[in-house]
Amino acid sequence: MADHTSQPAQAGQKSDAGYWSANVRIILVSLVIWAICSFGFGILLRPLLSGIEVGGTDLGFWFAQQGSILVFLALIFFYAWRMNKLDKEYGVEEE
Amino acid sequence: MDQFTINLLFVGASFALYIGIAIWARAGSTSEFYAAGRGVHPVTNGMATAADWMSAASFISMAGLIAFTGYDNSTFLMGWTGGYVLLALLLAPYLRKFGKYTVSEFIGDRFYSPTARVVAVICLIVASTTYVIGQMTGVGVAFGRFLEVSNTAGLLIGACVVFAYAVFGGMKGVTYTQVAQYCVLIMAYTIPAIFISLQLTGTPIPALGLFGEHVASGQPLLEKLDQIVAELGFKEYTAHHADTFNMVLFTLSLMIGTAGLPHVIMRFFTVPRVADARWSAGWTLVFIALLYLTAPAVGAMARLNITEMMWPNGTSGEPVSVEMIENEQRYDWMATWQKTGLLGWEDKNGDGRIAYFNDKNAEAVAKAEAAGWGSENELTNFNRDILVLANPEIANLPSWVIGLVAAGGLAAALSTAAGLLLAISSAVSHDLIKGSINPNISEKGELLSARVAMAVAIAVATYLGLNPPGFAAQTVALAFGLAAASIFPALMMGIFTKVNNKGAVAGMLTGLIVTVIYIFLHKGWFFIPDTNSFTDADPLLGTIKSTSFGAVGAVINFAVAFTVSKMTGAIPKEIEELVESVRVPRGAGAAQDH
Numbered sequence: 001m002a003d004h005t006s007q008p009a010q011a012g013q014k015s016d017a018g019y020w021s022a023n024v025r026i027i028l029v030s031l032v033i034w035a036i037c038s039f040g041f042g043i044l045l046r047p048l049l050s051g052i053e054v055g056g057t058d059l060g061f062w063f064a065q066q067g068s069i070l071v072f073l074a075l076i077f078f079y080a081w082r083m084n085k086l087d088k089e090y091g092v093e094e095e
Numbered sequence: 096m097d098q099f100t101i102n103l104l105f106v107g108a109s110f111a112l113y114i115g116i117a118i119w120a121r122a123g124s125t126s127e128f129y130a131a132g133r134g135v136h137p138v139t140n141g142m143a144t145a146a147d148w149m150s151a152a153s154f155i156s157m158a159g160l161i162a163f164t165g166y167d168n169s170t171f172l173m174g175w176t177g178g179y180v181l182l183a184l185l186l187a188p189y190l191r192k193f194g195k196y197t198v199s200e201f202i203g204d205r206f207y208s209p210t211a212r213v214v215a216v217i218c219l220i221v222a223s224t225t226y227v228i229g230q231m232t233g234v235g236v237a238f239g240r241f242l243e244v245s246n247t248a249g250l251l252i253g254a255c256v257v258f259a260y261a262v263f264g265g266m267k268g269v270t271y272t273q274v275a276q277y278c279v280l281i282m283a284y285t286i287p288a289i290f291i292s293l294q295l296t297g298t299p300i301p302a303l304g305l306f307g308e309h310v311a312s313g314q315p316l317l318e319k320l321d322q323i324v325a326e327l328g329f330k331e332y333t334a335h336h337a338d339t340f341n342m343v344l345f346t347l348s349l350m351i352g353t354a355g356l357p358h359v360i361m362r363f364f365t366v367p368r369v370a371d372a373r374w375s376a377g378w379t380l381v382f383i384a385l386l387y388l389t390a391p392a393v394g395a396m397a398r399l400n401i402t403e404m405m406w407p408n409g410t411s412g413e414p415v416s417v418e419m420i421e422n423e424q425r426y427d428w429m430a431t432w433q434k435t436g437l438l439g440w441e442d443k444n445g446d447g448r449i450a451y452f453n454d455k456n457a458e459a460v461a462k463a464e465a466a467g468w469g470s471e472n473e474l475t476n477f478n479r480d481i482l483v484l485a486n487p488e489i490a491n492l493p494s495w496v497i498g499l500v501a502a503g504g505l506a507a508a509l510s511t512a513a514g515l516l517l518a519i520s521s522a523v524s525h526d527l528i529k530g531s532i533n534p535n536i537s538e539k540g541e542l543l544s545a546r547v548a549m550a551v552a553i554a555v556a557t558y559l560g561l562n563p564p565g566f567a568a569q570t571v572a573l574a575f576g577l578a579a580a581s582i583f584p585a586l587m588m589g590i591f592t593k594v595n596n597k598g599a600v601a602g603m604l605t606g607l608i609v610t611v612i613y614i615f616l617h618k619g620w621f622f623i624p625d626t627n628s629f630t631d632a633d634p635l636l637g638t639i640k641s642t643s644f645g646a647v648g649a650v651i652n653f654a655v656a657f658t659v660s661k662m663t664g665a666i667p668k669e670i671e672e673l674v675e676s677v678r679v680p681r682g683a684g685a686a687q688d689h
Contacts, residue, residue: 020678024591027184034180038173043342046335055306056315057333064169065391066302069176069384076183076380080373083188087370092681094368 141378150511151233159482178353183376231560283503328459348645352575355583444469580648598660606652
């Protein structure tokens, strides 16, 4: 009987760990995109994008003033959608 | 009806609306006062958080800073939106799962230490009070202009108004009031921008107009702007001039600070479920982005309009004459803003003209002297914080638009000031008094102490707001640095690592103290003018300005916390379980009080 009660808890913990590492992976990928679009394209890599013209200036300027904000929005909604799906895959969603 | 009456009408009507909502939704119990009974929909919550977030710094100050600097100040745009990614991915869902009312409660419980909780409260109060100073600067500018009084009188009137309604409504009043404030402020920001974008580029969407064609010249707008500012000896608008390292650090400080500011984080405690906390961060950024995508267009277009106004015959023609400024209706804004002391011009060489150019640029000075306009810039003062408010007048828009902008600027400043005061008061009454000093305090006593804390905070902020350490957005940037260096690392380590109590306390204290000292060394001790040993033009460490130091403070915080935690042993089993449980949404119930 004791085994029966501890078994689901054990399984639950295992999947919790899997859930967490999947979450951390998604976060890392998202943050890499976050950094490349803002610090990268907007500031540090701007000289590389200087050949691509956008409305009287270059793509780096667009990323710094508008593009990065649009990417941030996309990232947050992607994360919310992906995590709410992941919750269900691992059965850890709220009742 | 004259402009003054129209402004009063718009400001008065919007205030009546907010106060009406606050009374209708007046907070009864403590739980309602702090977290609105957790019944707030993600979209509603997002809108209210956006209003809470977009303060005088975003509404009044930011476009002005972009207008006069150009590309280099894109840092504000990226910094103040990029932080939401950190908030949404690293903090919001877990803090909602934890299910308490305040940030310091999480820190106190997670680091199983009343000391950690008190230290968190101190960090929170320092960051929030600095933030309120920036708001009061903006409130002073807005009230000064619209009541046509001096900046100081405007500030004092504003302080009374902020106090009145922050004290009488709790979070619920504030939540629904802030939804109304969001609507007012976003209309006030975008409507004039649409008008101006139509005038200059023929495009009704300012964000597209910015990269569109300047109708009058047939050139791209930004190319035209680069050209005319360069002719007057100013730096090219779209070019990169600032120190790159400092730009990166500054952007990072604003981002981390955004995710560490308690009044924003608190918002995510008020959504019903963990899944909603994730969506809520996205909705918040949608509502913020509406303003942030418009702001760079407002800045660039205003710069173009101002320059063309000062040079009505083009930059190679003659400067505007004093006679035109005094007599032509479209120059009226210069006289009205001069009254606030935030705009100034002077015909220094007595040629009857006001020549506007960069008198720090030898080439531009030589050109001006050769043409007989004198060797000094005669537009002597243009406070960056007036640009957005003066913008509709500069573009000669209908008077109702000017009235609307007045109401919007005040909505932005007031909503944030109220949200911050709420965060400060709940930290003092809930965490400090009920949490540590007197756990048996009655609910009535708790509410009373919350209100007293609000009054004290606003008095301090008003006093310091009379001599602010910078333009509204710059003061606010300091607050972000403080939050970045102290609160964000503790929250993140609480969720993602198993750092112990001693590590967290040591980290928060070092991060906060080092950052405060760095700021005071550059901005003056307690922001008292002339007590600084360094300036941001020539900072203590390399090119790191005091506004950018928050990111360094955060790194120091993490490093100290990990080192101390390594040396002092593991966390207890029940705390390990708490960390595990915060990481999964399952079982998130309603919040509990202590």
